[in-house]
Amino acid sequence: MKTRITELFGIKYPILLSGMSWISVPKMVAAVSNAGGLGILATGPLSAEETRKAVHEIRALTDKPFGANLALLFPGAVDSAKVLLEEKVPVINFSLGKGDWLVKQAHEYGGKVVATVVNAYHAKRAQDYGCDAVIATGHEAAAHGEALTTFILIPTLVDALKIPVIAAGGIGDGRGLAAALALGADGVAMGTRLMTTKESPLHEAYKKLSLEKEATDTIFSTRFDGLLCRVLKTDAANRAVARGLDLPAAFFNSREIAQQIHAPYWKLCLGVMASGWKNAKQMAFMANAFKAIRVATEKGDTKEGVLPAGQVTGLIHDEPTIAELFERFVAEAKTIQQQLAVKMN
Numbered sequence: 001m002k003t004r005i006t007e008l009f010g011i012k013y014p015i016l017l018s019g020m021s022w023i024s025v026p027k028m029v030a031a032v033s034n035a036g037g038l039g040i041l042a043t044g045p046l047s048a049e050e051t052r053k054a055v056h057e058i059r060a061l062t063d064k065p066f067g068a069n070l071a072l073l074f075p076g077a078v079d080s081a082k083v084l085l086e087e088k089v090p091v092i093n094f095s096l097g098k099g100d101w102l103v104k105q106a107h108e109y110g111g112k113v114v115a116t117v118v119n120a121y122h123a124k125r126a127q128d129y130g131c132d133a134v135i136a137t138g139h140e141a142a143a144h145g146e147a148l149t150t151f152i153l154i155p156t157l158v159d160a161l162k163i164p165v166i167a168a169g170g171i172g173d174g175r176g177l178a179a180a181l182a183l184g185a186d187g188v189a190m191g192t193r194l195m196t197t198k199e200s201p202l203h204e205a206y207k208k209l210s211l212e213k214e215a216t217d218t219i220f221s222t223r224f225d226g227l228l229c230r231v232l233k234t235d236a237a238n239r240a241v242a243r244g245l246d247l248p249a250a251f252f253n254s255r256e257i258a259q260q261i262h263a264p265y266w267k268l269c270l271g272v273m274a275s276g277w278k279n280a281k282q283m284a285f286m287a288n289a290f291k292a293i294r295v296a297t298e299k300g301d302t303k304e305g306v307l308p309a310g311q312v313t314g315l316i317h318d319e320p321t322i323a324e325l326f327e328r329f330v331a332e333a334k335t336i337q338q339q340l341a342v343k344m345n
Helices: 002-011 028-035 048-061 077-086 100-108 120-129 151-160 176-183 206-211 235-245 248-259 265-274 277-299 311-315 322-344
Strands: 015-017 039-042 065-070 089-096 112-117 131-135 165-168 185-191 218-221 227-230
Touching: 015 028, 015 039, 015 176, 028 039, 028 048, 028 065, 039 048, 048 065, 048 077, 065 077, 077 089, 100 112, 100 206, 112 151, 120 131, 120 151, 120 311, 131 151, 151 165, 151 176, 151 265, 176 185, 206 227, 206 322, 218 235, 227 235, 235 277, 235 311, 248 277
Parallel strands: 015 185, 039 065, 065 089, 089 112, 112 131, 131 165, 165 185
Antiparallel strands: 218 227
16 A cells, blocks of 8 residues: 555555554554554653663664654653654654754754644644644544544645645544545554554553443543543543642642653753743643553553543454554455445446
C-alpha cells in the first residue's frame, strides 16, 4: 500500500503510532516500525537524558524509520527537542506550539517534521513554515481534538493544503483506514486501537476496560487537563472532571514533574509563573493530569487513574500483536476498496 506518507517516511504501511505518554515507549515504537508502520516515541514525561537513552534503545531494537513527538507547551520540551535534533531522529512530530525552528534544523540533516493540528488555520501555518505533513486530530480522538469530526476535518485540510494529511481519530479497523484514504488522507495515526495490543505497555486493567467499553463511554471536557480532552469514562474520570482544577494537588504533582525531567523545582516554578496566569493555570491542570494518566497506564489504578481514549474504543474487541493488526487493517482496506470499485462500475 503506497501513499505519499509511505514514500515520505520510507515505511511499508501508511500507519503511525500516536505518541502517548508512558505507552509509546521504545519497545512499542520499535514494534510498530518493525511491523511496517512508523513508531513515534512520546517524550512528554522524559528528561533530555532519558530522551537520548530512549532514542538509542529504539535504534538497538529496529533499523526501520521512527519518530518522536514533542508537546512544545510542556516544561522540558525544548531540551528534549535539542536531543532529537542532535540524534538526527528521522521524523519529529510536534504539537501545542510553533515548530518553525524544528523544521529548519531537522531539514538540515534530512529529517521530516509533522505538526499535529485540529483546524485549517494551524495546518496552513505549519505548511507555510515548511512542515512535511500534518496529523489532523478529529473530534473522536483521544486527548486533544476539537469541534470538527474526522469525516469533516480531513477533506477540509486536504482541500486547503499541498502537503500530506494524516488522519487521527476514529480509526479502529480497515474500514477506518479505507475511509481516511477515501477522504484524501495519505495515512492514519492511531493511539487508542494500538494501546490494546500485545506489545503495548498499558496496564492489563485498562486493556480490559478498553475491550469492555462502548463508543459512548468517553468524556470530552476542558476540566481534566485544561484543554478539550477526551478520556475513558470511569468513576475516576467523572470525579476528575467534576472536581476541575485542584491547585493544592497541582503543587505536589508539579514537584514530581520537576523530578521526572530533572529540573530544579524553583526554576520550573518561576518559569511557569513568569509566563502569566493563563499559562500557569494550564500547567497546573497538566500537572494533575500527568499524575492521573501515569497511575492509570503504569499501575492500572482505576480509583485515581484516568486514561485518554477515543470513541474508537467501542470498536476494539481483541488484543492482537501489532503485526497481526496491521496485516488485518491493510487486507480489510484493500477488500473495501475493491468492493467499492465493483459497486461504482
